[in-house]
Amino acid sequence: MSDFHRGVDNALKDPQIRKNFRHAMDGLMAKRKVAFADTRALEQLRRLSAGIRSNALYHLPELLQQLEDNCLRNGIQVHWAESIAEANGIVLEIMRRHRAKQLIKGKSMVSEEMGLNAFLEARGIECLEADLGEFIIQLVGEPPSHIIAPAIHKNRQQVARIFKQKFPDIPYTEDIDELTRNARGILRDKFYQAPVGLSGVNFAVAETGTLCLVENEGNGRMCTTIPPVHIAVTGIEKVVARMSEIPPLLEVLVPSATGQPITTYFNMISSPRKPGEKDGPREVHLLLLDNGRSRIYQDPELIATLRCIRCGACMNHCPIYVRIGGHPYTTTIPGPIGSVLEPQKLGLDKLGILPTLSTLCGACGEVCPVRIPLPKLLNRLRYEGVREQPGGTPGSGALRSRRDALVWKLWSSIHSRPAFYRFVSKAATRLRRLTPGRLGPWTRARTAPRPAARSLHELARQQGFDHE
């Protein structure tokens, strides 16, 4: 069994994971349904949002330049990084310039993608996660299992034990309000002291040079307000053309992610502290990361991948994700969008199995707020994995095996030769009592299907259905 299958298997067999995820996903699905009760309005909103994102992608190079111009004019420093190594280097350089040994972080999937924490820690810089979910899993050195709720795989007893272990002076409690209050106290100190704060970006508005952030806790505002230096990291695809496009995106993002109508805070940052202002960072840096996105951009079908606004609705509705959680995917972003995005970034040779981890049931595509055709893209990547002439996706063709190719050639041989097909099925019906009881993985948990006594072709002919 490969590492991947072992990971999946372990998750399937873990009753805690199964229970935690089922409970969490059911809740998120139900809340979303209530929030989007008017299905007609929802469909209009999805179309509008898909249009906004598609148009932004179409104009991406111009919008990036416009964003940069306006940010610079506002006093925000703009950095570009093609690779993760470059991006980490830029953050390190900023930290070193300020002789900063500590970085306090709001939630940022891009920083996970960068492996930023490990990179900085190896160079003597402490990275502190301030988002409660990220804070909890950082205490036990685990990666997030969901892009919106990183500690979704932990129940309160597990969290209580973690707190007690890491903060022995604080009395043990499983009460969620108390746990939250404790975290508030611990992190308040850190916000107060930290020399540099880091955040992600939900939307970067080109028109005004504004970085927009959604959050409920306030840690994002803390990281972007109190420390004297703020670094915002984002993928290049997060640009939006105009402020007027923000309300529909917000209206579709938040309920898709958590079922709320809006998050507690919507934070719009356009410049560092101006003369006369009493607070705010003195320096604001925007780091634009490529890491394969500009290559994905070049494929007219796969470019839809870049519309993603990271809401998590697809994984909330995925019947596979709910049963294994995020970790078995082994990627920064799990679930359906992860299975489409990550193989394109890291290669089908490494992650080609992910697009097959789906029944193509379509639940994901149905809820995607920006109408990414996820089942279609999953199918496309399956093709990319096994095609004979490699395409543009890294690792294209890496999953093609001679045996499989032969099997499908045989299959198409039989099914494109009607007389031969009828002969084979007639044989199967006549020999049906010889059907093996064991048919590989299928019959481990199911009875073996047995051919009928007569095929439909035969019966149709007998009953006069086969000619005009």
Add this chain to the structure above:
Amino acid sequence: MTGNRDYPQRPAKVYFFGTCLIDLFYPEAGIAGMQLIRREGVEVIFPQNQTCCGQPAWNSGYREEALEVAWRQIQCFPKAYPIVVPSGSCAGMMRCHYPELFGAHSQQKKALEFAERVFELTEFLVHVLQIELKDLGEPLRVALHTSCSARREMAVSEEHKTLLRQLQRVELVEPERTEECCGFGGTFSVKHPDVSLAMVKDKADAISRSGAERLVSGDCGCLMNINGHMARRGDGIPNQHIASFLWERTRRPDDE
């Protein structure tokens, strides 16, 4: 009830695409489907050269092989008659995916025209034939499983229910999490058998708990999956394709 596509007037003749699964494992469902249509006064033609819609290869990424087989199917149905398909999955393949499969093909126009003529069985019965069923059976509690393709690609879950609700002595029960996939997914069930098993187990539990005496579906792949598991673990219930069930409930002695 209006559907979500334009439906033609009742035709004099239709083609029937049986699907390879029904051909070999559930031929009675194919016959029942054709009989239901013929009983309404429409001539049904089953071209003998049909084989498979090509979905297994398409979903495995072997597009050339899928295309080869798909092109053969299109050629079996040359006249401008509707093509009725007793499967949301196969209908979905032909209607929703053939246009893409044939994207660069010289015969793309033919493929598009073909796709326009494809109807899943229950939507055809409800919207084109406006069928009215008379239940001649005994009271029965029935669980319906709608395949993901029927639900999301062909959007015919309401049509499935409409037909079952026409049967006066049938009580339709809805298992929990009725919209969740049963875990078949074609090759998925052998490629990722443990995840598939986890899914079919939950589906089977839900059906068991619903108190249904019969399981009915518009897709035989799902039936084979769900019933295969329930039978193996010992709580299998009688199960049929919806066409077989409707024919059984409404068949009069002098029906053919």
Add this chain to the structure above:
Amino acid sequence: MSNARTTILSRLTSTRPDLPQEQPVQSEQEIPAWDLDQRIEKFSSRLRSVRADVIVAEHEIWPEKLATLARQRGFENLLYAPHGPLGGQIEKAWGDNPSLPRLISHQKEIEAWKEELFFQIDAAITSTRAGIAETGSLVLWPTVDEPRSYSLVPPVHIAVLDAKDLYASFAELIKIEGWRRGLPSNALLISGPSKTADIEQTLAYGVHGPIELIVFLLR
């Protein structure tokens, strides 16, 4: 660094595919046509549903109500902006009443009094620029007088909103106020006290931002 920029932009411009446009972006969302009473109702119920307090008060008497509330709640102090839009009214209502919380103000940058801000302030009060009825949101453009930290750090944030500044939706607000022309260093929508559902998807209030939000809605 400029290498990355050039490479990325040239890759994006060189092989840009023809993208089919989805819905034309020009189609705008409908702005709900609510009158003032409806807007007040929607705004208040939304905020109350997330444990914010909404106190509807008349323009003349709200400072008294504030004083009463502050005393009842037992705040030791109240951080405010003497030169902000509310400063005068608050000072007038306070007079030199010793039973009321001590009014605190600073004209310095927060670095000079950070410890006090973080650990000694009980409550802070700010004005607001506008409100949004649909989502129950306050709109703040922090100023030199009322910095961002006031609505972030202290455990209680008291906000004052004039009901006539209540827009129906965010889209309406952006359009009418012309936000496309540019925003200040920081602009905020605040839609309740801070919260999280990170543990077992269960809502808990008062994480890093204010534990309480109290809104005086003036009409």
